[in-house]
Every structure is written in structure tokens, then in C-alpha cells.
Amino acid sequence: MSAILDDILLRAGLAGLGVALIAGPLGCFILWRRLAYFGEASAHAALLGVALGLLMGAPVWLGALAVSAAMALVVARAGLFSAGRATQGQIAGDGMIGVYAHGALAAGLVALSQMPGAPADPSRYLFGEILGVRISELALIWGAATALGLAMVWRWSALLNATLSPEMALAEGGAPDRESLGLTLAIAVTIALAMQVVGLLLVISLMILPAAAARALSSTPEAMALWSAALGAGAVALGLAGSFNYDAPSGPSIVLAAFALFCFATLAGPAIHAGIGRPREGEHP
Amino acid sequence: MTAGSNASPAQSPHRSPSAPEKQATLTVEGLAVRAGRRTVLRDVSLCVGAGEIVSLVGPNGGGKSTLLRAVIGAAKPAAGRITRRAATRLGYMPQKMAVDRTLPLDAAGFLGLGAPRASAADRIAMLDRVDVAHSARTQLSDLSGGEMQRVLLARALLRDPDLLLLDEPTQGLDHRGAARFYRLIEEARRERGLAVLLVSHDLDVVMRASDRVICLNGHVCCAGAPDQVCAHPEYQRLFGPGAAGRSADQDADGEAVEDAMAIYRHRHDHEREDGSARAGAAAGTPVA
Secondary structure, eight states: OHHHHTOHHHHHHHHHHHHHHHHHHHHHHHHHTTOHHHHHHHHHHHHHHHHHHHHHTOOHHHHHHHHHHHHHHHHHHTTTTOSSOOOOSSSOHHHHHHHHHHHHHHHHHHHHHTOSSSOOOTHHHHHOOGGGOOHHHHHHHHHHHHHHHHHHHHHHHHHHHHHHOHHHHHHTTOOHHHHHHHHHHHHHHHHHHHHHHHOTTTHHHHHHHHHHHHHTTOSSHHHHHHHHHHHHHHHHHHHHHHHHHHTOOHHHHHHHHHHHHHHHHHHHHHHHHHHHHHHHHHHOO | OOOOOOOOSOOOSOOOOOGGGGTOSEEEEEEEEEETTEEEEEEEEEEEOTTOEEEEEOOTTSSHHHHHHHHHTSSOOSEEEEEEOTTOOEEEEOSOOOOOTTSOOBHHHHHHHHOTTSOHHHHHHHHHHTTOGGGTTSBGGGSOHHHHHHHHHHHHHHTOOSEEEEESTTTTOOHHHHHHHHHHHHHHHHHHOOEEEEEOSOHHHHHHHOSEEEEESSSEEEEESHHHHHHOHHHHHHHOTTGGGOOOOOOSOHHHHHHHHHHHHHHHHHHHHHHHHHHHHHHHSOOO
């Protein structure tokens, strides 16, 4: 087994697959709740976590996770996704996310340049290094992705209800604020995992692009989640193959493959839907 | 059954509970809600009993939606108490629900999320009940405003609630649609004996369809049977002397007259758009 896993490309493929399988379904919620900017900003802020991790001798993914989770908590505390919708500060919503995220990103870049010894090169974290994935990291990715996947299945309906209307979810006995916090923390974990695969600059694309591609092929939320996982996995395979053949950087190649799948699904989607949709039209009286 | 009280100078959160409180499905006592520094609601007391339709009317910003939000727990009371009878099931219909077009979900699936134990046949039957069975497979983002309101009502009813909270349920419906909507609520109330608390700007229909009306403008201005509320000076000051079909002398207060004119203009617009539908709806509406 470990002999097989010595193959760099196979390790890279498995790491990408593990991340893609969870990034797609979470990406659906990012689209449905319009959290793209939040995700993007949290990912960029995670660079500060990388710097902190290096400074303290902790794993960089742990630092990235800590900072993006802190972003999630700050945003949740501000009530951005909450039924209570407490707007206490004077800067709300996207503006507030931007303030914290860019502050953290700048602090991260400065901290990396001030690193004792040789200054750390941020490009490794910004663009990913999937070909350098170690077996221990592979285990971490698959363990976390499995846990997140199970949690999503468990909370699926509650997450959808919190997405549709926090007030209605609350009235029906749910705890939409808690669900939303869980969702943002899951996004934070995925950012830390995907950092290795496509880098912090492109992390959110691995979540959004497969989900957007899946939209054109789906008429239920469950179908969209499954399609986005499948398309994300396809993008990893295509992107890695392309990167290997043309000696292109792997992270951007994966994202480019996801974009190609999005274009294909969007063009082919209406045709596929026309085939499924026709009998439905007939049901109308 | 008393429906709250006029604002008294005493702001005590623990006013003595009224006698019929024991049976009431929902009891609100001395409720105050603040948003930042602004007091949105103060000293609001009311109760809604089983099988009773209570309507909240009042000017914009009068705290009607805030009161519903406080009842579901989305707005924290700064003072006072909200008590629901034990094991009360809530059905809530939000004022509006913005469903992102990226979320693929049809009406039947939406109902399933609200009542997981209801069978597919139950869902279709409930959609049929509110006249939108044809929309069962329609994506939420493709529903018209009126269809969406009905689908939201179907979801609330499918949960078999004891207390139904409706925030401007007839928003976006024409007068015929609004009358039909209130008839559905009336039917559900009769069959299931549920308590209904609703917010509406549709004064004409509210006055016909409600057992009691509470006029809310930060506090309870007046409350009681629809004809009592219509005759109340506070209500007439807020809505103008002719509101809800009643005629009265012109108000001397300049500001009040201006408000009244705004209401008149609003009502006039509706009549111009669908005067015939309105007349038909009025004829077909059961008088509560």
C-alpha cells in the first residue's frame, strides 16, 4: 500500500479527490447563501495563520484553520447569518468581512517577510503544492473530509432550512444560528485542507466552480451536492493530468479544468434539462 | 378575553396575568423590544386563544413584525414575558423568503423540509388545498408572488400547528386572492381549532376575517372586536377617519389628515387596478 502511495501523482490525486468531494457540497451552500466573498476573504486571511504556524512551529494547516475559523466566529458573532440579525457595529456585512480579512492578509504577508532566518516564500501557500502532499497529510485530508461529509448528511435538512429562512427555521424549532456557525466552521476547515491542493488564492474556486457547474444539471439540492462533488473530483483528475502533460502549475490547472466543466455544464445543462423537463410541463393543467 | 391594554404609564414587566391566560395558546405580558437604542415595542400585552384569529394592524414601523419575531424567538425581549401553552406547535409564514436562483428546490421538496414526516401524498394534498397543486414540481424561484404565499401557508399548515403566525400573508395578492387566502385560514382554524396571529395592511379584509384586531404603534393603541377598533379614536387617528369603510368627520389635526390622505391614495390605487376583482372578492368573503 505505502509503495503505491509513494507515487507522487497518485498521492496528489487522492489529496485533490478528498478535498473536492467535500468542497463541492459546501460550495453549494456558499452559492445558495451568497457567501462567496466571505469564503474568499477567509481564505486570504488564512495566510496570517500560515505565518503564525511557522513562527510557533505548529503545522501551517492548523494556523490557517485557526485564523479562518476566527473569521467565521467574528462574522457569526456579528449576526451576519442570524435570524436575530443584530447589526450592532457601524460597518456591517461584506464591508466588515473585508476589513478583517484584508487586515489579516496584510499581516500575514508582513509576518512571512519578517520570518527569522530565510524569509518564507508565500507562493507555496498562495498557489498550493499538491505534488508535495505527504501521506500524513493525505490521512488528515481524508479523515477531515469524511467527518465533514458525515456532519453534512446529518445536518442536511436543518442546514437547508437555515438557508431558506432563519426565522422560519427558528419558529419550527430549529437553531439556524448554530447551523450557520457550523457551516462557516466547515468552510474554514475546508480552506485549511484545500490550501495544500490549490493554494489560498484559489481555494474558494474549488468550492464555487463545481457547485456552479452542478446547478445546471440539478433540480434538487441533493442532486446539486452530489453533482458538485463529482464535478470537483473530475476537475482534480483533469487538472492533474493536464498539469503533468504540459508541465503547468497544478493548482491553477485544476481550477481551469473546473472552469471548463462549468462552461460545458452550463452549455449542455439546458439541453439535458429540456429532456427531463418536458413531461413536467405536461402535468400543468 | 382581554386583548392587551392601553399603554399605561406603569412599565412593570410583571403585570398581573389576566384570568383566561391559562387556556390561551399564546400569552404576551408587558413585552418590550429594543433595536439598538430605539424602543420598537413597549408594554405590549395580548393573548390568543385556540380557534381565534387575531390581527395586528398599525403603521409601518409600529412593531407588528417585531412582535411576531419576538414570539418565534428571533427578537429578544428587553422586558416582559412571552408564554406559549405547553407543547404548542408553531407554524410561521415569513413576510418574504428570498430564495437564491442557485438553489434548486421545488414546492413539494420545500414542504418536505418543513414537515419531514408528511408523506408525498400529504404534501400534494396540502398544496391542492391552497390551490397550488400544479406548482408541486415548480422550482421555488419560478413561483409567482401569490403562488409563493400559498406554498408558504401550505408549509405552515402541513406542520399541523396549534399556533399559526402569519407576517403579511396577503402581500402581493390581489383582493380576490387575499379574500381566498383568508378563507383558507378561516377553514384551517375551524377544522383544527388553531390559534392565528397575523399581521396585515389589508384593512378591509382584516376587519371582516378577524375575531379581534390589535392596533399596534409601538404599544397597543387599541384592541378589541373589529367594529370596536374601527370606531376607536386612536385607530381613526392612525388610519384616517374613513378607514375600513367607516366614515367620520375630517380630523382637525393636520398631520393626521396627511396620513389619512396617504392611505386614501394607496386604497385608490388598488381600486383602479382591479376594481372588479375587489367587488367580487368582497361579495364572496365570509363575514367573521
